[in-house]
Amino acid sequence: MTSATADVGAVDDGPLLRPEPPPNRRNLLGNLVRYRWLFLLLAPGVLYFALFRFWPMYGAQIAFRNYIPFLGIEGSEWVGWEHFQSFFSNPDFPRILGNTLILAALGLFIAFPLTIVLAMLLNEVRLQVLKRTVQTLVYIPHFLSWTVVVSLTGLLFAVGNGPLWTTLNDLLGSDTNFLADPDWFRPLILLQSIWKSTGWGTIIFLAALASVDQEQYEAAIIDGAGRWQRVWHVTLPAIRSTIVVMLILQTGNILDTGFEQIYLMSNALNRSVADVFDTYVYFTGIRQGAYSYSTAVGLAKAIVGLILIFGTNALAKRLKQPGIF
C-alpha cells in the first residue's frame, strides 16, 4: 500500500515513442494490424481484468436483487434498495460501524503517527550501519502472514505459559485471558498492526526525507537552529506532502480493517467488538449464504470508501496540498 501513493499520478503520457505518427489513428483495422503484437501481449491481462475485476462489478447488481444461483444474476427478482434498507435498520449496523471506526481511529491516531516518529528517528541516525540494521529488522514483520502473527500472539498470550500473559497479569495483578476478553481485543489488534506495519510504513517517509537537501540543514545550523528546530522547520515540512498523501489513502481505507487479521483474532467471546464490515460480509455471505444481503453490505462499504478517497483528495487540493489524482 505504501508504494501506491504517488504511482497513481504516473498515468500521464510521456513523450511519443515512435517518431512517425500512425498512418491513420482512426482506422481500427489499420491499428489492429499495426499494433497486433502489442494487442496480443495485452490480451491475457485484459481477459484477467474482465473476468476477475469487472465481471464481479457487474455481478454486484445482485445487491439489488434476490439472488438465487439457479435463476442466475439477470433472472433473479429485482428488489431495489431492500437489502440496503434492511442492513441500515439492522441493530448490527451501528455496532459494526462503531467497531470499524474505532479500529480505524486507533490506526490513524496511534499507529500512523508512530510510523512518522520512527521514520524521523531513523533519519536522525548518522551511523549508517545502525540505521540499516534497524531497518532490516523492523521491515521483517511486514512479510509474515496474518496467520503467523496471530499464532505468535496466541503463543505469547497463551493462558498458563505465554510469556506476555504471565508478565502482563503479574503487572496488573489480574488473571485475564487476553485473547478472549472483549476489552483486550482492540489493544491487541492495535499492537499487532503496530508490530507488523510500522517498520514497513517508514519506507515512504524515509524516501521523502532522503530527498531533503542537506544544505537546508546546514543553513539551519548556521542560523543557530537546535535539533528540535531543525526537525520542526526542515524535516517536517519536507515530508508534509507525503503525510497528506498517506492520510488521504488511510481515510479512503477507513472502512477497510483488513479481513484476515480481524477474522483470525475474533472468537465466540469477543464477537461483540470484533465484528467489522469485512468479517460481517463473510459471515452473512459465505457462512449463511445470504449472497444479496452481504453483497449490499460490501457495496455500501466500497462506495463510502470511494467517496471518502475522492473527498479527502479534493480537500487536500483545496488546502493547496498535492493530492493523489
Place this chain on the structure above:
Amino acid sequence: MDRRTYQRFNTRAGRAFDAVNAVVLIGIGLLALLPFLYVLAGSLATELEITTRPFFVWPNEITTASYASILSSRVFVRAFVTTVVVTGVGTVIQLALTALMAYPLSKVDLPGRRTMMSLIVFCMVFSAGMIPTFLIVKELGLLNSYWALILPMAINPFSLIIIKNFFQELPKELEESARIDGANEIRILRSIVAPLSKPVLATFALFYAVGLWNDYMSPLLYLGDQDKWTLQMILRQVTASATLTADDMNSDVPPPAQGIKFAVVIVATIPVLLAYPFLQKHFAKGMLIGSVKG
C-alpha cells in the same frame, strides 16, 4: 556535510541524543525480532520447558521432537508440498501476466491506452467485494481448485503500474534498433526489455511469492475440501484449536501438543525469511521506482 558543520552537530546534547536514539532504535529492532526468537526456541524445546519457563530465546535442552512430530503427519506434509507448488506455479503465472500487460501499456502511442489505465486505476480504488468475486470464481468452476488461489489475484494493479512505469523509463535506443532490424514486440520484450528489468521483475516475483505463501483468505473462501488445505490453513487449525488430527500421527508416544504449535509457526515462516534478504536487496528501490514521477 563539511567538517565544521559536522562539529556543530557534534555538541554534547547532540551526542546524548544520538546515544538515546541508538538505544531506542536497537530496542525497537529487537522487539521486531524477539517474538520470533521465542517461538524458534520453543520449537526446539521440550514440552516441559515450554510449559514451565516463561520466556527464553535459548532452550535448556534442545530436541527436535516437535519437528519430527509434524513431519510424520501426512496432513502437514501434504499441505506443505501443496503450498510450495501453488506458490511456485502461481508466482510464474502472476508475474508473467503482469509483465505481459505492463509492456504494451508502457507504449504511449498504443490506442486505447488512456482508457485502460483509467480502468486499472479505478480497480485500485473500487472493488466489487468478497461475495461477487466469490460467485464468479464459483461460476467459473474454480471452487476447490488451486487455480482459485492464483487467478483471482493474478495481476496486482499497483505492481502493474510500477512495472509499466519502469518499462517506460528504459532507454529506447536498443528497442528502436531492434525494431529497425525487424524484431517484433514479443521478441523485443523477451530479449531486450525483460533482461534490462531483471531486478524489478525479481522484486515483484518475490512479492507475489510472499503473497501466495501467506494467503489465508483465498483458501478459506475457495477451498472447502480439507484435503486441499494449504499451510496457512493448517497453521491456523493447529494453533487455534488443538493439534493435527491425532490419528494422523504415525507415532506411539503422544505428540508434544505445545511444541508442534511452535514448530508449525516456524515452518510457515522460514521460507519467507529465506526470501527476505533477496527481497530487501531490491524492494526499496523497486517500490520507489514508480513513485519517482509523483
